[in-house]
Amino acid sequence: MxxxxxxxxxxxxxxxxxxxxxxxxxxxxxxxxxxxxxxxxxxxxxxxxxxxxxxxxxxxxxxxxxxxxxxxxxxxxxxxxxxxxxxxxxxxxxxxxxxxxxxxxxxxxxxxxxxxxxxxxxxxxxxxxxxxxxxxxxxxxxxxxxxxxxxxxxxxxxxxxxxxxxxxxxxxxxxxxxxxxxxxxxxxxxxxxxxxxxxxxxxxxxxxxxxxxxxxxxxxxxxxxxxxxxxxxxxxxxxxxxxxxxxxxxxxxMVDRLAEDHYNANKLAHGLAQISGITLNPENVETNQVYFNVNSADQPKLLNELENNGVRGLILDEGWRFVTHYGITEEDIDWALPIINRTFKKYM
Missing domain, CATH: 3.40.640.10 (Type I PLP-dependent aspartate aminotransferase-like (Major domain))
Structure with a gap:
């Protein structure tokens, strides 16, 4: 919650x-x-x-x-x-x-x-x-x-x-x-x-x-x-x-507007790559999915803390995943990145 x-x-x-x-x-x-x-x-x-x-x-x-x-x-x-x-x-x-x-x-x-x-x-x-x-x-x-x-x-x-x-x-x-x-x-x-x-x-x-x-x-x-x-x-x-x-x-x-999702995913990826504890190569983000690895002993707790702070994501077999889509704006990315950064600092 x-x-x-x-x-x-x-x-x-x-x-x-x-x-x-x-x-x-x-x-x-x-x-x-x-x-x-x-x-x-x-x-x-x-x-x-x-x-x-x-x-x-x-x-x-x-x-x-x-x-x-x-x-x-x-x-x-x-x-x-x-x-x-x-x-x-x-x-x-x-x-x-x-x-x-x-x-x-x-x-x-x-x-x-x-x-x-x-x-x-x-x-x-x-x-x-x-x-x-x-x-x-x-x-x-x-x-x-x-x-x-x-x-x-x-x-x-x-x-x-x-x-x-x-x-x-x-x-x-x-x-x-x-x-x-x-x-x-x-x-x-x-x-x-x-x-x-x-x-x-x-x-x-x-x-x-x-x-x-x-x-x-x-x-x-x-x-x-x-x-x-x-x-x-x-x-x-x-x-x-x-x-x-x-x-x-x-x-x-709705097809052409997918370019907005790609732009937002790229911006998100470059922001995440600057956060301590996250390993990510933004050059691998080609569309709307951002996969990354997290160096934390308690990743589920970190994910839950993020959700409590208003940012939802997933942990999959391949690592963490964030996906941009219709309804996620550039302003949402600008709002989410500082929250992700502050939350990660608590666990790193």
């Missing part, structure tokens, strides 16, 4: 709240039944997502986890392997859904400090020396990469993975929960960045601030199959045009 009325919540960009325009769009949304394909806002959102990603079709799903699961299930048969980086969110943060629901085997390769897959290891898995190896159903990459601090994979990085996989007849999926952070950082379009992959997911929540939903985009055949599997997972949405209306606003109004 905080002792401060003001809260700067840096735990995650999932804590964003919808904009006023989103709330109005939701209140005024014309509705229909998604199962019959007659909800106009869902149809518009799926068409817009397909257009932005340069793919044939899009599908509204409840979360990025569901989108990644469907991406695996439409490409992998039971017993197939899916090649992923050893710190991939679909492996460590999605309850092993592809294995639980599809009998898919996660085959891990090393990923570097940016989340880029070790291509030599991918090649070895695509060219097994022993016959009784599982078939490879898919290669998955993540952009931006959460466990590396929101680092960005470039178009060249993605092309290298896609060329290698496609040479072996294997499709590529991008977990793009925060891929618009990548497009803004790279100053490119989504369609340009993902044009060599087969399927891509992206969240409408997080930095885009919608209260619900993610999109899965790919060719029409894959999305038609994903739509059927989604129903088997309990993913039918009925009159979800209320939520789709906010998603449309997210995609048309």
């Amino acid at each position: 905080t002792n401060n009325k003001r809260i700067v919540d840096l735990r995650s960009d999932t804590v964003t709240l919808p904009t006023q325009h989103m709330r109005k769009a939701m209140a005024d949304a014309e509705l229909g039944d998604e199962a019959y394909g007659d909800d106009p806002n869902i149809n518009k959102l799926e068409e817009l997502s397909a257009e932005l990603s340069g793919k044939e079709a899009g599908l509204l799903v409840s979360s990025g986890t569901m989108g990644n699961l469907l991406g695996a299930l439409i490409k992998c048969q039971r017993g197939d392997q899916m090649i992923v980086g050893h710190r991939a969110h679909c492996y460590i943060g999605e309850m092993g859904g592809a294995s639980a629901h599809g009998g898919v085997i996660f085959r891990l390769v090393d990923s570097d400090e940016r989340g880029m897959l070790n291509l030599d290891q991918v090649y070895e898995l695509l060219n097994p020396k022993d016959e009784p190896q599982p078939n490879t159903g898919m290669v998955e990459i993540e952009n931006t990469h959460g466990s590396t601090g929101g680092r960005v994979l470039t178009k060249s990085d993605i092309l290298k993975v896609s060329q290698l996989a496609h040479e072996h007849g294997v499709p590529v999926h991008i977990d793009g929960a925060r891929i618009f952070n990548a497009t803004v950082a790279l100053e490119t379009s989504l369609s340009e960045l993902v044009d060599t992959v087969d399927t891509v997911t992206f969240c409408l929540s997080k930095g885009l601030a919608a209260p619900f939903g993610s999109m899965l985009c790919g060719n029409k055949e894959d999305i038609d199959r994903a739509r059927l599997i989604k129903k088997s997972l309990g993913g039918g949405l009925r009159q979800a045009g209320v939520m789709a209306a906010a998603g449309i606003v997210a995609l048309t109004e």
